[in-house]
Amino acid sequence: MIVSIPTISASLRERTALLAANPTAVNERMYETLMSLEGYENLMPSVRQDIAASIDLTAGLWFQSLLTGRPPSADDMDRFREFGRRRVHQRVPLQSVLRAFRLGSREIWRTYIALGEDDGSLVDELLFVISPYLFDFFDVMAQSIAQSYLEEQYQQARWREALRHQLYNIVFYTPDDHDGFRETVEALGLDSTAPRVALAIDIELPEHTSYERERELDRIALASARHLAAAPGDLVRAWHRGRLILWAPCLRGDSINRIDRLTAERAGALAAAVPELHRIGVGLMNEGASGWAATVDEAIRALDFTPKSQGQSQVAMYSSILIEESARLASNARRYLVSLLEQLANEPELVATLQTYFEQGQRRGQSAAALGIHPNTLNYRMERIEALLGASLDDVGWIEKLDIALKLRRAPT
Structure with missing residues (x-):
């Protein structure tokens, strides 16, 4: 909660009222500063409009608090926190959001410094009254938006976990549910028609609580995404038959042979970089619910069919045992x-x-x-x-x- 809102002089009140009535100049400077930040520079036009609206609201709440002597209302804060929740889905990093507040407050302070240059009688009031409150105001607002951001991030993680579990059940138990597969994959923000290749990983996990285990798997999945040249959000993971399963996206229209060779190279680099990964089985590129299940089965067979005692590569390719598999089946x-x-x-x-x-x-x-x-x-x-x-x-x-x-x-x- 914002406290100790100062009582300002009549001269500063008059100038603040003018700024509040026409905040375009300061808001535009804030907007231009934010758009140069990492995490903001490549946003879609609709997201940029949303950020402009958040700047208008934040600056308006600042001016309003000075003019009325009252903190923002509960409704105003709800509107403000909603911007924080939306930043999660817009994939703006929290670090960038918090830095935006620091730079935004700096632009407002520069505006007030300019008032002091025009009227020397305001200098002491700006330095000793306004600046402490400015820091307090934006610190509280930043804490508020960070809390809403983290709460939304947590809810999104739980929601994505539920979707992943639903996807797991469809792939392995009801692969003929094509509509359910499409809806679930697309709810995760992924292309349901794009081909994927599965990696089945023998992994060493120390004794953990369920929460700690999930965090460890998330960490490994993040490292895997880098080595598999996939965005973290594009890599789908599951735990199946005692192995970590990763479905990695493939370039649409590429050949199975090229994807197989490329995945073998990337899996080798991954195994060398992450010591917890003992062996990696790689299936063949496939698509659809039944295709996702088939490539997992192939990746697991590659691990099971390749003896551990041979001292060979940590990566077992299903393509290397195709003839044996044909004979076995x-x-x-x-x-x-x-x-x-x-x-x-x-x-x-x-x-x-x-x-x-x-x-x-x-x-x-x-x-x-x-x-x-x-x-x-x-x-x-x-x-x-x-x-x-x-x-x-x-x-x-x-x-x-x-x-x-x-x-x-x-x-x-």
Whole structure:
């Protein structure tokens, strides 16, 4: 609450009344100063008009309080706080809003200094009466608008959290609800028709309260947005099957292959920059509710299908396991491939030898050394494998089949 409104002299009252009756000049100077601030410079015309209206109201309340000796009314303060709430949705940073008040008060003070230059009798009154009240007035108003801004920001966060939860349910449980998906995505301020790619992240989170956990996930999502070249508000997050899920926007009309390669690079940079992220699975670009679910499923499969013990990159791409996935999902193909290794099951050293052979890039010398056996022993085992399977390990087709069979053997069911 604004207190200690000073009683001003008749001379200053007369000049203040003139300013209040025609505040255009001071308001325009305030407006021009604000439009150069960070957070204000690229606003839409409708938002600029709203800011001009807030300047008119603030300056008017200042002049009114001096002339009447009364603080702004409850209705006036409600109107004033509404501007603070709107700044949240207009995406003007709170820091910029508060700086605008400091600079606005400076412009009003300059106007009063000019009055003192014209009339020396006002100097003491301006310095010792008006300036303390000016600082008090704008400090209280700034606190009021900051409070309304933060309250609205909190309500918006809760509202967005509710929308995210609703979106999660649609994507994973009712993906045929196309209208619900569109309405929910657009309520979040996003384009429901734009394609997205999912990242599934194995993440280490210390024991936290629910609130602290959400804050930590928000922090990681913010860092992820920078590395994924997405605006923070354009990155959608969820917690699904024990993993942090991020849906990153893709450029409409771009190819799946290019998006896949670009996302792989960005995910690699993200994994290197954020130590809490252990591994990242990347799905393929898709769209719509069912597409959002499909790319998440692919990202999780990429993590599950790529063994952790291989010491490979922290990023697992679904595009790298497409052939294995096709075989795994086609029951007849899977049974055939599994049967190849079953034929070697009575001689376990043959399976171990074949596994090592592929791990060593099909180099026999390195494979023998890794197994700790003589190269002739390795050759014997390889010939035995070929004999049991009717295969040729020089044949590309057989190499592909056996490689996939071994990957299917390691992969979780």
